[in-house]
Amino acid sequence: VTALQFLESLIPGAAQGLTDFLNGIATKFPDTAAEVATVLGKLQTAVDPANVAATIEAAKSEAGSFIKTWQLDPRDHPSDSIG
Amino acid sequence: MRLLKAAAIAAVLLLPSTGHAAKFQDAVGLAVGAQYAAFDQNVGSARHEMELGATQWLSITPHLSGVGGEFYGANNKYGVARAGLAMTLTDVNDPLFSARVAFERRWCTKQEIEKDQWVADAGVGWKALPWATLIASGEYGLTDTGLVTTVGVRVPFKVAGGAK
Numbered sequence: 001v002t003a004l005q006f007l008e009s010l011i012p013g014a015a016q017g018l019t020d021f022l023n024g025i026a027t028k029f030p031d032t033a034a035e036v037a038t039v040l041g042k043l044q045t046a047v048d049p050a051n052v053a054a055t056i057e058a059a060k061s062e063a064g065s066f067i068k069t070w071q072l073d074p075r076d077h078p079s080d081s082i083g
Numbered sequence: 084m085r086l087l088k089a090a091a092i093a094a095v096l097l098l099p100s101t102g103h104a105a106k107f108q109d110a111v112g113l114a115v116g117a118q119y120a121a122f123d124q125n126v127g128s129a130r131h132e133m134e135l136g137a138t139q140w141l142s143i144t145p146h147l148s149g150v151g152g153e154f155y156g157a158n159n160k161y162g163v164a165r166a167g168l169a170m171t172l173t174d175v176n177d178p179l180f181s182a183r184v185a186f187e188r189r190w191c192t193k194q195e196i197e198k199d200q201w202v203a204d205a206g207v208g209w210k211a212l213p214w215a216t217l218i219a220s221g222e223y224g225l226t227d228t229g230l231v232t233t234v235g236v237r238v239p240f241k242v243a244g245g246a247k
Contacts, residue, residue: 003172003173003182006172007182007205007207007221012230013221013230013232014205014219014221014232017219017221017232017234018207018219021219021234025211025217032211035211039180039209042173042180043182043207052172055146055170055172056170058145058146059144059146059147059170062143062144062145062146062147063144063147065144066143066144066147071106072106072107072109072110072141072142072143072144073142073143073144073145074106074109074110074141074142074143074243074244075142075145075171075175075176075178075243075244076112076142076178076242076243076244077142077148077171077175077178077181077183077208077243078178078179078180078181078207078208078209078210078216078218079169079171079181079182079183079206079207079208079218080112080140080142080148080150080169080171080181080183080208080243081112081114081116081138081140081208081216081218081237081239082138082150082152082169082183082185082204082206082208082218082220082233082237083114083116083136083137083138083139083140083150083151083152083153083154083165
């Protein structure tokens with residue numbers, strides 16, 4: 001299962017729409033073609049179920065630590081700006 | 084009134100605890116943005132919309148963030164707000180690309196456009212330019228089972244954390 005397939009399982013049509021969107025950017029702005037290819041490569045990387053489970057476990061552990069200490073441990077995630 | 088309620092909840096999510104004011108400054112992010120939203124037949128009377136607005140987020144832990152946003156639909160003249168919790172699925176130390184799932188509450192001033200309800204969201208963000216992030220997301224309404232698909236751009240003027 002790739003990241004794109006995982007997205008598709010959550011939101012039908014999302015994978016094709018996102019791929020078309022990114023390819024459209026690369027076509028419109030050829031300078032971005034290499035970066036678009038990198039992003040598409042990341043999206044097509046296999047998602048190991050064990051890694052997904054590990055991510056959920058990590059998030060649960062982080063939440064537990066935060067509730068105990070109230071210490072923030074921020075990261076810069078571009079997807080957070082979706083809102 | 085619904086937007087005020089949404090703003091109040093977003094503020095609670097983003098308010099600093101008094102003992103960690105310095106840390107809060109590092110964890111908050113702010114952006115303005117525009118997006119094209121496409122609605123399926125279960126969402127409401129509109130099929131698509133150009134929305135303008137702002138988003139805020141608080142990076143709580145490496146994987147978890149409180150997120151919120153307020154947008155105005157220019158053609159159908161409505162306001163829509165969201166607030167909730169997002170979990171990052173990709174490398175948490177990559178400041179250029181990330182994918183997430185989120186669980187949010189949505190409020191809208193026109194119920195015939197988008198209904199108030201809890202929504203599940205999956206999306207990606209790509210910092211394509213130093214000043215601009217491209218986003219794409221799919222939002223599934225847990226009550227009306229409607230799908231809102233969004234592509235857009237964000238211009239962050241404050242980001243959280245920085246690369247670590």
